[in-house]
Amino acid sequence: MGLFSSKPDIKKGDMVYAWTNDQDIAKKAECGGAVTTLLKYALENKLVDGVIVVKKGQDIYDAVPTLVTDPKGLKDTAGSLHCGTGLLANVLKKRFNGAKNMKIGMTVKGCDLMALQELARRKEVNLDNLLLIGVNCGGTVSPMMARYMITTKYGVDPDKVFKEEIDKGQFIIEYEGGHKGIKIDELEDEGFGRRSNCRRCLYKVPRQADLACGNWGVIGEKAGKATFVEVCSDKGADLMSKAVKAKALEVSAPEPKGIEIRGKTENAMLKLGEKWRKRDFSRLGKDPWTTINNETSRCIKCYSCIENCPVCIPTAETLKKSYAIEPGQIPPNPMFHLRRFAHISDSCVNCGQCEELCPMEIPLALFSHAIRVEADAAFEPKLGKPAYSN
Numbered sequence: 001m002g003l004f005s006s007k008p009d010i011k012k013g014d015m016v017y018a019w020t021n022d023q024d025i026a027k028k029a030e031c032g033g034a035v036t037t038l039l040k041y042a043l044e045n046k047l048v049d050g051v052i053v054v055k056k057g058q059d060i061y062d063a064v065p066t067l068v069t070d071p072k073g074l075k076d077t078a079g080s081l082h083c084g085t086g087l088l089a090n091v092l093k094k095r096f097n098g099a100k101n102m103k104i105g106m107t108v109k110g111c112d113l114m115a116l117q118e119l120a121r122r123k124e125v126n127l128d129n130l131l132l133i134g135v136n137c138g139g140t141v142s143p144m145m146a147r148y149m150i151t152t153k154y155g156v157d158p159d160k161v162f163k164e165e166i167d168k169g170q171f172i173i174e175y176e177g178g179h180k181g182i183k184i185d186e187l188e189d190e191g192f193g194r195r196s197n198c199r200r201c202l203y204k205v206p207r208q209a210d211l212a213c214g215n216w217g218v219i220g221e222k223a224g225k226a227t228f229v230e231v232c233s234d235k236g237a238d239l240m241s242k243a244v245k246a247k248a249l250e251v252s253a254p255e256p257k258g259i260e261i262r263g264k265t266e267n268a269m270l271k272l273g274e275k276w277r278k279r280d281f282s283r284l285g286k287d288p289w290t291t292i293n294n295e296t297s298r299c300i301k302c303y304s305c306i307e308n309c310p311v312c313i314p315t316a317e318t319l320k321k322s323y324a325i326e327p328g329q330i331p332p333n334p335m336f337h338l339r340r341f342a343h344i345s346d347s348c349v350n351c352g353q354c355e356e357l358c359p360m361e362i363p364l365a366l367f368s369h370a371i372r373v374e375a376d377a378a379f380e381p382k383l384g385k386p387a388y389s390n
């Protein structure tokens with residue numbers, strides 16, 4: 001018998017508008033509060049032992065991954081933090097033993113989900129013990145970039161900003177004394193905006209999670225007040241049915257026009273991602289080897305890219321014993337990087353952790369993502385499209 005065993009009224013494949021009946025969650029939620037309410041329901045009813053979510057730390061640039069085991073604590077984790085660039089899949093693997101001995105509910109973006117699938121293939125994560133509440137993801141802005149962009153482009157002290165949101169293609173800030181929104185296209189044409197891996201990302205609606213939740217397509221009187229939920233698995237359908245029966249959550253059929261708008265927005269985002277791929281990959285130039293060599297010559301061999309890559313399992317310790325890498329050599333010879341690119345050539349999920357955390361600002365995700373995209377294109381004619389790829 002599985003974790004979620006009663007017969008669901010809501011079925012896999014359904015789409016609904018959903019909103020919470022919990023006033024504390026409604027106050028803090030990004031839209032309808034469905035994500036927080038479902039996780040709370042799962043925790044209260046012992047469907048999971050704990051949930052991994054993201055909580056605001058010191059300020060809006062500080063997204064802290066948190067394990068919550070007391071349902072009362074969940075209301076503080078509602079709301080989206082677009083400067084939260086961490087990978088919860090890594091948190092699960094490193095801190096919670098890949099859910100091997102604990103049932104865990106998690107909020108996941110597309111890259112978290114792909115990383116979890118890869119980690120499961122490597123037996124680092126037990127997917128059967130996970131309840132995955134996906135959030136659609138248009139992208140994240142790194143905290144440093146957000147502060148710089150708000151100072152120089154918005155002309156606002158970043159410490160005075162108490163809320164940020166992405167709505168109708170704009171990055172909007174609310175600060176002491178006003179609010180201001182600027183189109184993301186304009187920001188990105190000027191070198192600001194989302195992380196470069198997010199610009200290239202093509203996994204906008206996380207349909208391999210149990211539920212995919214977002215704000216696209218919520219129109220009419222429910223605009224801003226409901227979460228658009230696509231039910232992606234029987235487990236997700238069962239959870240939704242139970243939460244609705246328990247009156248934790250209300251649902252209604254989505255507006256047909258809303259479904260159409262959601263589809264169009266997703267397609268527009270995919271086209272934009274393709275545009276960024278072309279633009280970014282052309283940066284490799286006619287001689288990618290020289291480009292990679294030049295860029296990686298700044299490497300100080302801190303091992304951060306290896307330790308924070310969800311799919312590159314060799315540890316710094318195993319690398320130290322490598323036949324291809326000279327110990328103590330800084331910068332390391334190119335094999336230090338080529339080995340990792342080779343290891344992950346068919347599994348890089350373009351989460352951007354390597355690049356985000358590289359102290360030398362080497363565009364590592366660009367290199368490994370370009371190699372993955374090329375590997376997919378090479379295998380696709382025979383094997384078909386990969387189950388997931390970013």
Ligand code: FAD
Pocket residue numbers: 028029030031032033034035036037053054055063077078079080081082083084085107108109135136137138139140166213214215216227228
């Ligand atoms: P809530 O009940 O408010 O719960 C939100 C959940 O998200 C909480 O569990 C919280 O811990 C978690 N969370 C917050 N920040 C992060 C983060 N950085 N990483 C991982 N988890 C986080 N929807 C769209 O339709 N289109 C988009 O383009 C889009 N882009 C998004 C980008 C980001 C970075 C995030 C986090 C969400 C995005 N969403 C997008 C989803 C949307 O903002 C809402 O999260 C979703 O509609 C659920 O709303 P809710 O009120 O039910 O969630």
Ligand code: SF4
Pocket residue numbers: 109110111112137138139140197198199201202203350351352
């Ligand atoms: Fe979202 Fe994709 Fe960026 Fe991950 S890589 S944060 S799923 S846009």
Ligand code: SF4
Pocket residue numbers: 298299300301302303304305306354357358359360361362364
């Ligand atoms: Fe080198 Fe950057 Fe990787 Fe550190 S994170 S080992 S500096 S490439």
